[in-house]
Amino acid sequence: MAAPSVRILDTNFYLHGEIDNYESLQFTRRFYRAGEFEMHIQIGKQHTDQLLQDRIIMVGNKPHKAGIIRYRQVSEDDNGIETLIIKGPTLGGILDQRVTMAVSYDRIRGPAETVLKHYVNNNLGNGTYATGIYSARQVPFFMVAPDLGRGKETPWQTRFEQLDAVNQEIAEFCDIGWQVALDILNKKWVYDVLPGRDLTTSQNIHPPVIFSHEFDNIQSQDYVDSWLQYKNxxxxxxxxxxxxxxxxxxxxxxxxxxxxxxxxxxxxxxxxxxxxxxxxxxxEQKRIQTFNGLILSTGSFVYERDWDLGDRVTLQNKKWGLTMNSRVTEVKEIYEPASKLEIALGDEIPTITQFVKQLRSNVKRSD
Structure with a gap:
């Protein structure tokens, strides 16, 4: 996997430079929520001075692989080498900047895509709570793609919750992904859903994608099947x-x-x-079944051609007696002297932070 170049843009889409000689880059894409990135580069290399707060990086000239610089750190090692570290969320991190405004509860029923885009448009685009007296909440370069009514039917309601958290809850409940990508031609950030494809062995429409030792395309495997929090x-x-x-x-x-x-x-x-x-x-109190593994570049299944984030694939490990048809919910691209690709399938294991947020949500519901 060749290390891609990184373009540096601002919110007006002005190009401030391009970097291809960084020390390391990790770019994580997620299906139900925003991803993140981290890049290390020695101070003094060309265009390093352009990696500023709120600048946008675009990886490999791919508009769906872009992030917002939200963290900068300069460190010096024992040899006097100074390194700049930048971090931030993918463009979907902008949803964290809004709560779901509502005079009373904002209620809606419809396909998952309609529900998701309703709340995003209402609070960031040109909807009810981002225009008129609420126009200060609008982001002028942000837009929501046309609604195609995809996903399962669901009702939802929200009031003064973090928009990114609401988005994630709806996406997980309806099993539909989303992303914010750059539209270079029209100079917009575009929010849209990601339905994903079924590439498992249980279907016969697309060529199936199987990760297993037999195909010599996966290693460093880790599987979790937890019923600890399960309620039915x-x-x-x-x-x-x-x-x-x-x-x-x-x-x-x-x-x-x-x-x-x-x-x-x-x-x-x-x-x-x-x-x-x-x-x-x-x-939210479901069985947690998840798999993490390192994908080997054997050519049997090529990333972003044969399979991608959000696709349902088949995982097989005969030694563990495991066959799992599940969605690719996370892809981490690691570009270092030894580049690699890590994937996660299935459910995300809740972190302590997410658990605390859920407790706060429960308290809020009871108020």
Whole structure:
């Protein structure tokens, strides 16, 4: 995997330089949420001085691989060599700059793509809470791609939540991805969804993609199958107090396999919405099944040609008795003297930070 060049742009799309002699670059793409990047380059190399706060880097002349510089660090080693380290989110990190504004709850029902684009447009584009008296919230170079109505039908509601968190929750619940890419010609950042393709062995429309030792295309494997947090029955509590509180049961399970939990959904407007909110909340306590591995460049399946982020592929490890049809949810491109490609399939293992955020969300719902 050849190391790509990195272009440096500003939000007006002016080119400030191009770098191809950095020491290392890691660029992580994610399906349900924004990715991130980190680059190391020695001070004094050409255009290093242009790697400034809020500048945009574009990797390999690929508009969907761009990030915002949000962190700069200069360090000096024992030999006096000074290195600049820059980090930041991919362009989707801009969603972290807004909350979901609403006088009352902003409620919508429709295909996943419609719901996602509604909230993004409302708070960053030219929707209700980004125009008129809220025009200061609009980002002039940001736009939402036309809505094609893709994804499963879902209702949603939100009020004063972080837009990026809402986006991720909807994307995970509906199993649909998204990205923000550069439109160089029209000088826009464009938000759009990523449905992904089914490349598993269980379909016969596309050539299947299989990662296994038999194909000599994967190594350094790590597999997790966790039921620790799993619940399959939820008692969703709506508005009201004590005996007058409306309760709806969601999920299924019986006997030893039944695992119950209470779900605070007090902001639900009616029984139908309470059921929908309960199903959404219960889905957050699902079985976690994830796989991480290092992809070997054998030529059997070429990244971004035969498979890409968001595609469903087949993983096989006969030694572990494992066959897994799952979505590629993360791709980390590492460009160093020994470049490599790491992938993650399946569910993301919750971090402590995400767990704390979920606790805060539950507290907010009960207020």
């Amino acid at each position: 029955i939820g008692y969703a509590g709506g508005a009201g107090e004590d005996e007058d509180r409306l309760i709806q049961i969601v999920g299924s399970g019986s006997g030893f396999d039944r695992r119950e939990t209470f779900l605070d959904c007090s902001s639900a407007a009616d029984a139908l919405e309470l059921t929908s909110m309960g199903e959404q909340a219960l889905s």
